[in-house]
Amino acid sequence: MPGVRGAPSVARMAISKVGGGSGPGEPTDIYAHPLSARQLPKHRIPDGPHDPDTVCQLVRDELDMDGNAAQNLATFCTTWSASQVHTLMDISLVKNMIDKDEYPQTAEIESRCVRMLANLWHAPEQSEAVGCSTTGSSEAAMLGGLAMKWRWRKAREAAGKPADRPNLVCGPVQVCWEKFARYFDVELRRVPLLPDATGMRPEQLRAYVDENTIGVVAILGVTYTCDYEPVREFSDALDAIQRETGLDVPLHVDAASGGFVAPFLHPDLEWDFRLPRVVSVNASGHKYGLAPLGVGWAVWRDAEMLPEDLVFHVSYLGGDMPTFALNFSRPGGSVISQYALLLRLGREGYRQVHRNCADTAAALAGKIADAGPFTVLYDGKGALPALSYTLKDPDPGFSLYDLSDQLRMRGWLVPSYPLPPDRGETVIQRVLIRHGISRDKADLFFEDLRASLERLRGTGPGASAPRVGFHH
Numbered sequence: 001m002p003g004v005r006g007a008p009s010v011a012r013m014a015i016s017k018v019g020g021g022s023g024p025g026e027p028t029d030i031y032a033h034p035l036s037a038r039q040l041p042k043h044r045i046p047d048g049p050h051d052p053d054t055v056c057q058l059v060r061d062e063l064d065m066d067g068n069a070a071q072n073l074a075t076f077c078t079t080w081s082a083s084q085v086h087t088l089m090d091i092s093l094v095k096n097m098i099d100k101d102e103y104p105q106t107a108e109i110e111s112r113c114v115r116m117l118a119n120l121w122h123a124p125e126q127s128e129a130v131g132c133s134t135t136g137s138s139e140a141a142m143l144g145g146l147a148m149k150w151r152w153r154k155a156r157e158a159a160g161k162p163a164d165r166p167n168l169v170c171g172p173v174q175v176c177w178e179k180f181a182r183y184f185d186v187e188l189r190r191v192p193l194l195p196d197a198t199g200m201r202p203e204q205l206r207a208y209v210d211e212n213t214i215g216v217v218a219i220l221g222v223t224y225t226c227d228y229e230p231v232r233e234f235s236d237a238l239d240a241i242q243r244e245t246g247l248d249v250p251l252h253v254d255a256a257s258g259g260f261v262a263p264f265l266h267p268d269l270e271w272d273f274r275l276p277r278v279v280s281v282n283a284s285g286h287k288y289g290l291a292p293l294g295v296g297w298a299v300w301r302d303a304e305m306l307p308e309d310l311v312f313h314v315s316y317l318g319g320d321m322p323t324f325a326l327n328f329s330r331p332g333g334s335v336i337s338q339y340a341l342l343l344r345l346g347r348e349g350y351r352q353v354h355r356n357c358a359d360t361a362a363a364l365a366g367k368i369a370d371a372g373p374f375t376v377l378y379d380g381k382g383a384l385p386a387l388s389y390t391l392k393d394p395d396p397g398f399s400l401y402d403l404s405d406q407l408r409m410r411g412w413l414v415p416s417y418p419l420p421p422d423r424g425e426t427v428i429q430r431v432l433i434r435h436g437i438s439r440d441k442a443d444l445f446f447e448d449l450r451a452s453l454e455r456l457r458g459t460g461p462g463a464s465a466p467r468v469g470f471h472h
Contacts, residue, residue, distance in 0.1 A: 030054045067413050073431045073445065074415040076257050076287040080436030084344075085337045089292055092333030097133065100323065106332045109339045113285075116342055118299050120263050121272040121281055129273075130306050131299035132324050133335045137256035137284035138176035139326050140298035141217075143310075144252045144280040145180045147300065148215035150307040151250075161211075169208045170217040171200025172224055172420040173254065177217060186214065192422040198225040198377065202237040209241055215250045215279075220258030220271055224419055226378050226386035226430065228258055231271035231278070238277055250279040250305075257384055259283030259297075260290070264351040265358060266382070279305040285338045288354065288384070290345070290435050295334035298324075353435055357385035361433040364442045365389075371450060377428060388430040398456040400429050406452035412445055 027033050033054045040058060069079040092106075100107040110133050118129035134140040149166055156163035167187035170177055181188035189208045191200045199222045209216065216238065218231040231253055238249050253271060255262070260283060262269050272278060278301065285295035300306045311322045345353065361380030365387040369376045373396055374389040391400060400416040407414050414431060418424045433442065 030057045068411050070436065070441075071411045071445075072413040073433075073437070074413045076284070076432055076434070078286050078290055078292055079434065081290075081292050081337075084340065085292060088337050088340055089333040092331060092336050095332035095336070097330050097332045097335060098323070098325075098328050103332065106336065110332075110335050113297070113335065113339050113342065114299060117259075117283070117297055118273075121259070121299060122274045123299070123301055124273065127302035129299055129301060130303050130322075131297060133285075133338075134296040134298060134325060135294060135327050135330055136286065136296040137254070137282050138174070138179075138296070140282035140284075140296040141174075141176050141252075141254055141256070142180045142184075142326060143298045143324060144254075144282050144300075145177070145186070145215070145217075146184060146310060147280060147306050148250055148252060149184065149186060150310055151305070152212075152214040154307065165212045166214045167210070167212050168214055168217065169205065169249075171219060171229060172222055173217055173219060174223045174256065177254075187212075189213075190420075193420055195423070197423075198222060198227040199229040200234075202230060202233040205234065205237045206241060209238070209247065209249055211247060213247070213249050215252050218251055218253050218271070220253055220255040220262060221384045224417070224428070224430070225388050226257075226380075226384040226432070228262070228269070228271070228383045232269075232275060235275045235277040249277075251275065251277045253278055253281045255281050256284045256296075257287050260285070260288040260350070261354050261384055264347060265354050273301050286334060288434070289338060290341050290350075290353070291334050291338040293334065294331060295338050354385060356439075357433045357435065357437065360437065360439045360442050361385045361387050361431070363439065364431065364433070364446060367446050368449070371446075371453065373453065380433070385433040386431060387433075388428050390426055390428045396457075400427050402456055403429070403449075403452055406455060407445075407448060410448045410452075412448060 030036060030051075030053060033051060035050050035054050036058060040062070069075075072079060095103050095106050097103075097106065097110070113133065114129070114131035118131060123129035132143070134143065145168065148168075152166060153163040165187065166185075167189050168177070168181060169189045169191065171191050172193060173190070178188060180186065191204045191208055193199070194201055194204070199219060205216065216234060218234050219229045220231065221228060231251065235251055238251065242248050253259075255271070258271075259281060262271060272281060280298065280300045282299075283289065283297045285291040285297055286293045289295075289297075306324065311324050313322050358380055361384075365376050365379040368374050368387065368389055369379070373391055373393060375392050376387065376389045378386065378388045380387045404414050404416045414429055416427060416429050419426045419428060431445075
């Protein structure tokens with residue numbers, strides 16, 4: 001069936017009863033249909049309908065031009081799901097998350113996930129944590145930022161002080177925080193990287209925090225390098241600043257990737273609500289939460305941390321359902337699938353999946369370190385199941401961008417990019433090991449990487465042959 005991996009598809013075989021019959025002169029093959037004999041419409045909706053199997057096949061043909069998701073080592077997002085998840089997604093196509101009065105059980109499942117994640121991230125038992133699902137961690141991050149801004153503004157107004165120059169302090173954050181700052185009129189104070197640093201350092205905070213700071217963002221899984229920023233040390237530094245200045249600055253943890261990794265692989269790491277200064281956490285269910293694309297999570301320590309002015313209330317079945325979101329209509333399938341995954345895997349299942357991924361990342365990092373031209377910046381140990389590296393020699397005769405192009409010839413999508421300021425002169429490659437990237441697949445990637453290096457160096461079999469050739 002379409003959407004179930006490995007299942008046969010009638011459309012894929014290009015044989016169909018086009019037009020619902022098999023009369024004289026009527027084509028029975030998709031590629032004999034008149035629609036396949038011309039370019040698909042690109043600028044104007046066609047006047048009449050076409051055979052659904054033919055349209056489906058021709059659109060799938062265009063999608064074949066995309067990269068292979070199974071070989072995409074650039075994305076944090078889920079690229080493999082079990083057949084049961086596909087089933088849940090299929091039956092949930094019609095469920096709109098915003099219609100909580102019409103789909104109360106879907107709303108209940110969302111609430112269960114929030115409670116489970118609040119517990120996973122050690123929300124205090126005596127308080128009632130609150131949260132919501134979102135379309136992804138970017139929306140969830142913006143909701144966390146909005147809550148901090150509203151709370152800061154209310155405190156400033158209560159003290160009779162101006163509240164027109166808010167700022168947010170962060171390190172090398174994902175672009176969603178730049179969007180938040182621009183869309184909601186907040187100065188983004190981006191702390192530059194120190195030499196050899198992979199994220200913001202706690203000793204840097206003092207120079208950037210002031211009375212207009214709505215909060216500090218700590219990253220559990222830096223996008224560029226995959227390392228964790230030291231949330232506990234940030235909290236300690238802000239405690240010291242409060243003792244000296246009286247400024248009480250909250251911490252928001254952007255755990256887009258690490259929020260579903262650290263609790264299982266690094267349970268003793270204090271980064272979450274165990275730290276009283278952490279008021280909110282965002283995470284992406286469709287990254288290392290293993291859910292299909294379309295779900296993120298925002299959780300606050302307690303209701304006091306989410307200003308009531310930001311919450312809308314929907315009445316259903318004689319009850320009250322609070323909602324907080326930037327989007328309106330969106331499908332419920334990813335939320336439902338997230339709940340099913342939490343039930344099916346449990347804590348031990350998530351630990352096993354991520355442990356295998358982390359072991360694979362560490363083994364691949366070791367091979368790349370021994371390959372010769374690379375310096376490994378992050379080896380897959382202690383944070384996300386991933387690795388990052390740069391070239392030892394700044395001018396070996398090729399660049400990492402060249403290497404990315406070579407790997408793409410074999411279908412591998414591997415990003416090369418400069419680090420943020422002030423380390424922009426360092427270009428790195430990053431490889432993410434996700435659910436579905438087995439040790440065997442990682443070994444195949446390394447063999448292709450080694451062959452690509454030989455071609456770039458002009459050594460090894462076929463180095464002097466044309467870049468593209470056929471021998472049949």
